[in-house]
Structure formats: structure tokens, C-alpha cells
Amino acid sequence: MSHYIEPKLTIELAHQCVKCSACRQVCPTYSVVKEERSSPRGRLALAEAVVDGILPLTEDIAAQWNQCAMCRRCEWICPNEVEYKEIMFRARNMAKEKSKKDYFKNVVFKGLAMMGNPLTKIGMKFAPALMEAYGKMLGKEVPEYNAVYIDVGIPKYAKLMPKPSAKPFGLRGKEVKSEKSKGRLLFFTGCMIDAFQGKVGESVLKLMEKAGYDVVVxxxxxxxxxxHLYSGEIDSFNKLMKHNKQEIDKYQFDYIVVACPTCGGALKEEYKYPVKDFAEILEEEGFFTFRGKGEKVTFHFPCHSYTAMKTDPNVFRNVLKNVKDANYVEGEEAMMCCGFAGYFSVANYEVASELQKRKIEDLKKTQATYVLSDCPGCVLNLADGMYKHGDYKNVKVMHLAEYLAERLEDESVSEERK
Structure with a gap:
């Protein structure tokens, strides 16, 4: 099987959009900027004009393409099923030479590409101690989220950062055996869970074992x-996909299970594997007994859960409504982008900050004491937003898997772990 994504933006792809403007209703960046060229329709029109030779590819056009959050809500609403992602990542690849150099972005993306190799595993062992020292000397400790607020004096880099896991990449190679053994799952952890949110990964294993599945990491x-793919770094994506497929194909499994819809979307669409969100499996199994403590809970739907993975939003609603002694309440803009979108929140700081503020204001209206999501990146951004604009001392931002695992009424799971 080929491990390759074609980088060329063809005329056929570029001409898919019929300019109906339905996408403008749901585009997060257009809702802030209010300019036609900052809408999906506008960006696609620019791509079409460049491919047709009507317009030269300029730095300004590249900037418009790079201002997109790649949430893909336009695809979700499009009546003509325009392949926006397919067009946009190829347009960004085409525009790399015209885009402003961003050295910090290059460092971030190279770091992501190295995640999990022997060098990063060694480096991450020292990261918790370094973060602790930084928090005491220059940053600000935020014990409510087990995080450090990092501020180097440049607003777009001022972020609430979770402390690295005590055992980074500690889930790698684990196997869980269930007494029921309904099937075998391969858990693709993803970078955030591997490095920062290890408890989320442990929670997924616990829930899947409870659901009756063997799991291998x-x-x-x-x-x-x-x-990398969404940013137009297609060569880097192809190399990562080739490496990962070679590793994944060593294992026998029925489905890949994820707790990150961005990872899940790539594994499903580009890698062509059968993929399920862990919450889908919980719903299919009819849930278990989850019991809350009278708390009010709200949920932020990650864009890629319903656009890339195409998970029915009702899956998450149903899971949460079946937590006893907890009150699920949904915000008016529960399905709107939170403004994270990976490096987008740094590269497009003003737009991202406005989206983050709107999201936090909507969450505050629910008066929930628990804000949950199914995406590690969204959890990070919502915690950052709650720290900056909300009541972070009294509102807990968590990944859905961690919340559910803590509320399992019957804790009996086997101890057989390799």
C-alpha cells in the first residue's frame, strides 16, 4: 500500500466550490474578521484564481490561506461536499515560499515530528523538573490545573502549559487484557497524551478494559x-505516515481507538484505518454505571470530532446524560471552534484570542463547574482561556475520558497489564 499524499493542487479540486456562501455562517475566522477573503468561499476563490493563472501567488494570498483554522466546519455545512481540506493543505504547500518565515513554527513542527523517538524520550524525563523550576523563578504556578502560566512578554506566546507527565510516553508498549475480550483495540495515544496528559491515556485504557476489550499501545x-498536513508540510506528513503505518501494521486489531479527533481524522482519512472514538465504544456498549456528585457539567464539541472523524455529536451527549447525579447543560455555542487549532492560536493570535474569549463567555453562561472536551488540544486551550477570562479556581477543565474514569461506580478492572 502506498504511503504517499499527492501535493499538487489540481484544477479539478480548485474548481469544486460553487460560491453559494453557506460556509460563511459557520466559519470561525470569518465571524471575527468579516472580510470575504477570510471566509472559506473567499480562500477557495483565491486558490482557483491562482491555479487558473488569473492571479499571481503573493504573500498576501498566502497569508489569507494561513489564517484559516482548518476546523473544517465549512465541509460540515457544505451542500456540495467541497473537499476544503484537500484544497487548502495543497494551497498552503504551494505557498510555502511566499509565506513569511516563522522560525518558532519550524521548531514546533520539527519537535512534533520527533515526538516519541529516543532523543525526545530522554529529554522529556527532565521536562517536569525544568517546568517546576521555571514556574518558581519566572512563570506562575497554577495548581488548580497542575500547570504553569508561561509569559515571556510577547502576548501570542503567553500560554497556560500543563506540566509534563511524570512518566512521558509511559503508555507505550502497554497491553490490557479484559476478562470479556469482545475484541482487540489499538490505542493511538497522540503527542499531547503521551507527553502531557498521561492520566487521560490511562483513563482510556481503564474504560476500554471495562467495556470488555483487549487494548495494545x-x-x-x-x-x-x-x-504538518494541515499546514501544507506534505513531505513531513508522508514521512510520518510511512513510519507510523509500518509500526501499526505489526499489530493485530479490530479498530484503532483514539481520544484525540485530529489524530483520529488523519488515521481514518489518510491512513485508511478503521477508527473509533473511545466515547463511541462506550455508547455501543450501553455505558456503565457512572456516578457524579451533583455537579453541573458542560461539553465543548471539538470541530474535528464531527468534521474529520464524523462522530455523531449525540454520542457525547448520550454518554454525559447517562452519568448519574450529574447535570449536563449545553452552551449555545458548544459546537463553535474554541480558537486553538494547534499553531493557529499563535500564528493568528488576535483572531484566536477573540474566539477563545467568546467560547469562555458561552461556557460561563452554563454555570457548569466542569468543562469537558474530547480533544487534548481543546482541553489545553479551554484551560488557558478559563485562566485568562474565567473562574479557573472553581471551574475544572478536563478531558472527557478522565472525567468518566473517575466516576466509574464499579471500579473492578483486572490487574493483568503488561
Whole structure:
């Protein structure tokens, strides 16, 4: 099987959009900027004009393409099923030479590509101590989220960062055996869970074992490559996909299970594997007994859960409504982008900040004490937003898997773990 995504933007792809403007209703960047060229329709029109030779590819056009969050909500609403992602990542690839140099972005993307290799595993062992020292000397400790607020004096880099896991990449190579053994799952952890949110990964294993599945975590996976693909770094994506497929194909499994819809989307669409969100499996199994403590809970639907993975939003609603003694309440803009979108929140700081503020205001209206999501990146951004604009001392932002695992009424799971 080929491990290759074609980088060329063809005329056939570029001409898919019929300019109906339905996408403008749901585009997060257009809702802030209010300019036609900042809408999906506008960006596609620019791509079409460049491919047709009507317009030269300029730095300004490249900037318009790079301002997109790649949430893909336009695809979700499009009546003509325009392949926006397919067009846009190829347009960005075409525009790399015209885009402003961003050295910090290059460092971030190279770091992601190295995630999980021996060098990063060694480096991450020292990261918790370094973060601790930084928090005491220059940053600000935020114990409510087990995080450090990093501020180097440049607003777009001022972020609430979770402390690295005590055992980074500690889930790699683990196997869980269930007494029921309904099937075998391969858990693709993803970079955020591997490095920062290890408890989320442990929670997924616990829930899947409870659901009756054997689970294996591959030893030598790298970043799924979705951030690189969406940014137009197609060569980097192809290399990561080739490496990951070679590792994944060593294992026998019925489905890949994920707790990150961006990873899940890439594994499903580009890698062509059967993929399920862990919450889908919980719903299929009819749930278990989850019991809350009278708390009010709200949920942020990650864009890629219903656009890239095409998971029915009702899956998450149903899971949460079946937590006893907890009150699920949904925000008016629960399905709107939170403004993270990976490096987008740095490269397009003003737009991303406005989207983040709107999201936090909507969450505050629910008066929920628990804000949950199914995406590690969204969890990070919502925690950052709650720290900057909300009541972070009294509102807990968590990944859905961690929340559910803590509320399992019957804790009986086997201890057989390799």
C-alpha cells in the first residue's frame, strides 16, 4: 500500500466550490474578521484564481490561506461536499515560499515530528523538573490545573502549559487484557497524551478494559502528522505516515481507538484505518454505571470530532446524560471552534484570542463547574482561556475520558497489564 499524499493542487479540486456562501455562517475566522477573503468561499476563490493563472501567488494570498483554522466546519455545512481540506493543505504547500518565515513554527513542527523517538524520550524525563523550576523563578504556578502560566512578554506566546507527565510516553508498549475480550483495540495515544496528559491515556485504557476489550499501545509511533498536513508540510506528513503505518501494521486489531479527533481524522482519512472514538465504544456498549456528585457539567464539541472523524455529536451527549447525579447543560455555542487549532492560536493570535474569549463567555453562561472536551488540544486551550477570562479556581477543565474514569461506580478492572 502506498504511503504517499499527492501535493499538487489540481484544477479539478480548485474548481469544486460553487460560491453559494453557506460556509460563511459557520466559519470561525470569518465571524471575527468579516472580510470575504477570510471566509472559506473567499480562500477557495483565491486558490482557483491562482491555479487558473488569473492571479499571481503573493504573500498576501498566502497569508489569507494561513489564517484559516482548518476546523473544517465549512465541509460540515457544505451542500456540495467541497473537499476544503484537500484544497487548502495543497494551497498552503504551494505557498510555502511566499509565506513569511516563522522560525518558532519550524521548531514546533520539527519537535512534533520527533515526538516519541529516543532523543525526545530522554529529554522529556527532565521536562517536569525544568517546568517546576521555571514556574518558581519566572512563570506562575497554577495548581488548580497542575500547570504553569508561561509569559515571556510577547502576548501570542503567553500560554497556560500543563506540566509534563511524570512518566512521558509511559503508555507505550502497554497491553490490557479484559476478562470479556469482545475484541482487540489499538490505542493511538497522540503527542499531547503521551507527553502531557498521561492520566487521560490511562483513563482510556481503564474504560476500554471495562467495556470488555483487549487494548495494545504501539511502542514506536510518532506524531500522526495532521498538524504538518494541515499546514501544507506534505513531505513531513508522508514521512510520518510511512513510519507510523509500518509500526501499526505489526499489530493485530479490530479498530484503532483514539481520544484525540485530529489524530483520529488523519488515521481514518489518510491512513485508511478503521477508527473509533473511545466515547463511541462506550455508547455501543450501553455505558456503565457512572456516578457524579451533583455537579453541573458542560461539553465543548471539538470541530474535528464531527468534521474529520464524523462522530455523531449525540454520542457525547448520550454518554454525559447517562452519568448519574450529574447535570449536563449545553452552551449555545458548544459546537463553535474554541480558537486553538494547534499553531493557529499563535500564528493568528488576535483572531484566536477573540474566539477563545467568546467560547469562555458561552461556557460561563452554563454555570457548569466542569468543562469537558474530547480533544487534548481543546482541553489545553479551554484551560488557558478559563485562566485568562474565567473562574479557573472553581471551574475544572478536563478531558472527557478522565472525567468518566473517575466516576466509574464499579471500579473492578483486572490487574493483568503488561
Amino acid at each position: 504501539p511502542k514506536d509511533i510518532r506524531c500522526c502528522g495532521a498538524p
